[in-house]
Amino acid sequence: xxxxxxxxxxxxxxxxxxxxxxxxxxxxxxxxxxxxYTSASEKKNLKxxxxxxxxxYSDLFGTAITNTKLQELNQAYTSMGDKVLVIxxxxxxxLADPSAEVPTKAAMDAQPANFVKTAYKTLLxxxxxxxxxxxxxxxxxxxxxxxxxxxxxxxxxxDEYRYY
Amino acid sequence: xxxxxxxxxxxxxxxxxxxPYVLPGGSLFAPTGSRKxxxxxxxxxxxxxxxxxxxxKNDGNLMPSMLNGNENISSDIVSSMSALPSPAISSPLQNxxxxxxxxxxxxxxxxxxxxxxxxxxxxxxxxxxxxxERPSYPTVFELYRKHNTPSMxxxxxxxxxxxxxxxxxxxxxxxxxxxxxxGANQLSPNDFFxxxxxxxxxxxxxxxxxNDTLQNDIRKFLNNNFGGGLSTSAGMKNNAxxxxxxxxxxxxxxxxxxxxxxxxxxxxxxxxxxxxxxxxFAEEVLKEFQPELLVVNMFGVDACHTNFTGxxxxxxxxxxxxxxxxxxxxxxxxxxxxxxxxxxxxxxxNGTPNSIIDVNGRAALDHxxxxxxxxxxxxxxxxPPSVVNQGKVISQEAGRSIDIxxxxxxILGFDSDIPGLLPGNVLNEAFV
Numbered sequence: 001x002x003x004x005x006x007x008x009x010x011x012x013x014x015x016x017x018x019x020x021x022x023x024x025x026x027x028x029x030x031x032x033x034x035x036x037y038t039s040a041s042e043k044k045n046l047k048x049x050x051x052x053x054x055x056x057y058s059d060l061f062g063t064a065i066t067n068t069k070l071q072e073l074n075q076a077y078t079s080m081g082d083k084v085l086v087i088x089x090x091x092x093x094x095l096a097d098p099s100a101e102v103p104t105k106a107a108m109d110a111q112p113a114n115f116v117k118t119a120y121k122t123l124l125x126x127x128x129x130x131x132x133x134x135x136x137x138x139x140x141x142x143x144x145x146x147x148x149x150x151x152x153x154x155x156x157x158x159d160e161y162r163y164y
Numbered sequence: 165x166x167x168x169x170x171x172x173x174x175x176x177x178x179x180x181x182x183x184p185y186v187l188p189g190g191s192l193f194a195p196t197g198s199r200k201x202x203x204x205x206x207x208x209x210x211x212x213x214x215x216x217x218x219x220x221k222n223d224g225n226l227m228p229s230m231l232n233g234n235e236n237i238s239s240d241i242v243s244s245m246s247a248l249p250s251p252a253i254s255s256p257l258q259n260x261x262x263x264x265x266x267x268x269x270x271x272x273x274x275x276x277x278x279x280x281x282x283x284x285x286x287x288x289x290x291x292x293x294x295x296x297e298r299p300s301y302p303t304v305f306e307l308y309r310k311h312n313t314p315s316m317x318x319x320x321x322x323x324x325x326x327x328x329x330x331x332x333x334x335x336x337x338x339x340x341x342x343x344x345x346x347g348a349n350q351l352s353p354n355d356f357f358x359x360x361x362x363x364x365x366x367x368x369x370x371x372x373x374x375n376d377t378l379q380n381d382i383r384k385f386l387n388n389n390f391g392g393g394l395s396t397s398a399g400m401k402n403n404a405x406x407x408x409x410x411x412x413x414x415x416x417x418x419x420x421x422x423x424x425x426x427x428x429x430x431x432x433x434x435x436x437x438x439x440x441x442x443x444x445f446a447e448e449v450l451k452e453f454q455p456e457l458l459v460v461n462m463f464g465v466d467a468c469h470t471n472f473t474g475x476x477x478x479x480x481x482x483x484x485x486x487x488x489x490x491x492x493x494x495x496x497x498x499x500x501x502x503x504x505x506x507x508x509x510x511x512x513x514n515g516t517p518n519s520i521i522d523v524n525g526r527a528a529l530d531h532x533x534x535x536x537x538x539x540x541x542x543x544x545x546x547x548p549p550s551v552v553n554q555g556k557v558i559s560q561e562a563g564r565s566i567d568i569x570x571x572x573x574x575i576l577g578f579d580s581d582i583p584g585l586l587p588g589n590v591l592n593e594a595f596v
Binding site for chain 1: 361391
C-alpha cells in the first residue's frame with residue numbers, strides 16, 4: 001500500500017484520549033488504514049499546497065476536507081505572499097477552533113508518553129524514536145505551563161510535517 | 165599626542181564620518197543617490213480605462229477627486245450613477261501634482277496581465293506571457309530591495325492586489341540574481357479578509373501565544389531530528405520580527421472584522437466596491453507600516469466589457485478611493501509631505517465598441533491589441549510641492565508605462581544603481 005497516496009487522500013487516523021485508566025481507542029474515519037512510516041527519513045516529498053491544507057484539516061478535525069472548505073482555505077493561502085506566515089496563520093486558526101481534535105491537558109499530563117506517541121502517529125504518521133519520546137515527555141513533565149496545543153503547533157509547523 | 169589618545173581621536177573622527185544620519189522621513193542613512201521622497205505609492209487605476217472617459221471627460225467629469233472641472237455627467241447615464249460622498253480630498257489631486265494626459269502603453273498586448281507586468285517591471289512584454297509564470301524581469305520591488313542602500317526588509321515593500329486570480333505572482337520575478345529574497349509582501353485583502361476566508365481565520369485570535377519559547381524549542385528539536393537540510397522556505401519570506409508585526413496586524417484586522425467595524429468603513433451610500441476595499445486595506449498597511457514602496461491596483465472598471473455605464477460608475481468609485489488614499493497619506497505621520505503618489509491605468513480600451521448594449525443604450529468596450537486607443541492612458545504624479553510640480557498639465561504625448569519604474573527608482577534614489585536593466589526614462593517633467 002502506498003503511504004503517500006493514503007496521506008494525500010486525507011485519511012485520518014484519530015486516537016481518542018480517554019481518562020488515564022481507559023485503554024487507547026482507535027477511531028477510523030475513512031476507508032483505508034494508515035500505514036505508519038518506519039522513520040522520518042522515508043519522507044522525501046514536499047506536500048503541495050493543497051495536500052498540505054487537506055492533510056492539516058483532516059489531521060485536526062478527523063474528517064476529510066470538503067471541496068468548499070479546501071477552496072476557502074486555498075483562497076486565504078494564495079492571498080498572502082509569505083507562505084510561511086500564511087501557513088502559520090492557518091495552523092493557529094485551525095488549532096484555536098473549538099472543534100479541533102486536540103487532546104486535553106489533563107489527558108496529556110496523565111499519560112505524557114501516550115500523548116506523544118499519539119501525536120506522532122496522528123500528525124507525523126510514525127512512532128516517535130526513543131530520543132524524541134524522552135525529549136517531549138521531559139518537556140511536558142518539566143514545563144507545567146505547556147499545553148497540548150503548544151506541542152501540536154510545534155509539530156504542525158515543523159519541517160517534517162511539510163513532507164510525506 | 166600620546167599613542168592611545170591619537171587612536172581614540174582618529175577613531176572618533178572616522179566614526180563620525182560613517183555615522184548614520186536621519187532623513188526627514190525618519191530613515192537611517194542616505195541611499196546611494198539622493199532621494200526626492202522617502203515613500204512612493206503607485207496606484208494602478210486598473211482594469212482598462214480609456215482617456216476619452218477619464219482625462220478627456222467625454223461623458224463629463226467622472227473623476228472629480230482627481231481632475232479639475234465641473235463638467236456634467238452625460239444625461240443618458242447620470243441617473244445610473246451611484247451616490248457618493250463629497251470627495252475626501254480638499255482639492256482635486258491634479259492640483260497636487262503633474263498630469264500626463266497623453267501617456268502611452270506603447271508596446272505589447274493590451275491585456276491586463278501584460279499591462280500590470282509592464283507597469284511593475286518597467287519592461288515591455290510579449291503575447292506569450294503566461295499567467296502562471298512570474299515576470300521574466302525584476303519587479304520594482306526587487307529592484308528597490310536589491311539596489312536601495314541600505315537594503316530594506318520586505319516590510320517596506322508591498323503589493324496589494326485586488327484579486328487573487330492573476331496578480332499575486334507579480335511580487336517577484338524569476339530573473340537571475342533577483343527573485344523571492346527581494347520580493348514584496350503580497351496581499352489580496354479582498355480575498356483574505358472577506359467572507360468565508362476570513363471566517364476560517366477568525367478563530368486565530370483565540371490561539372494562546374504564551375508559550376512561544378517552548379513551542380520554538382520543540383520545533384527546533386523536531387527540525388534538527390528531521391535532518392535540517394530540507395528547505396521549506398521557497399518563496400518570499402519575512403524575517404521573524406517583521407512576520408510577527410504582520411501577524412499582529414492581521415490579528416487586529418480580524419478582530420475588527422469580528423466586531424463588525426470593517427463593514428463599509430467609509431460610509432459609502434449603497435456599498436463599498438472591491439476597488440474601494442482594496443484601497444482601504446492598502447491604507448491600513450500604509451498606516452501600520454509606513455512602507456517606502458507600495459503598489460496597489462483596482463479592477464472594477466473592467467465591467468466595461470459588458471456594461472459601459474457600470475464602467476463609468478466604477479471609475480467614479482475608483483476616483484473617490486484615490487482621493488481618500490491621498491487624504492490618508494497626508495494624515496499619516498511619516499508619510500505626510502514625504503510621499504509621491506503615482507496613478508496610472510495599466511491599459512486603455514478600444515475606440516471601437518463591441519456589440520453589447522447596456523440599459524442606457526451604451527455600447528460596451530473591450531481592449532484589443534489592434535485598437536490604438538487601448539494604448540492611450542494617463543498618468544498623474546502627486547507629491548510635496550518641494551518635489552513635484554503642482555498643477556502642471558502635459559497635454560502633448562509624453563511618457564510611457566515603462567517610465568514608471570525608473571521614476572520610482574529615481575524618487576527613492578537608487579536608479580543609478582540599477583545595472584542597465586531598464587529601457588524607460590525618469591519622468592523628469594513632473595519634478596521640481
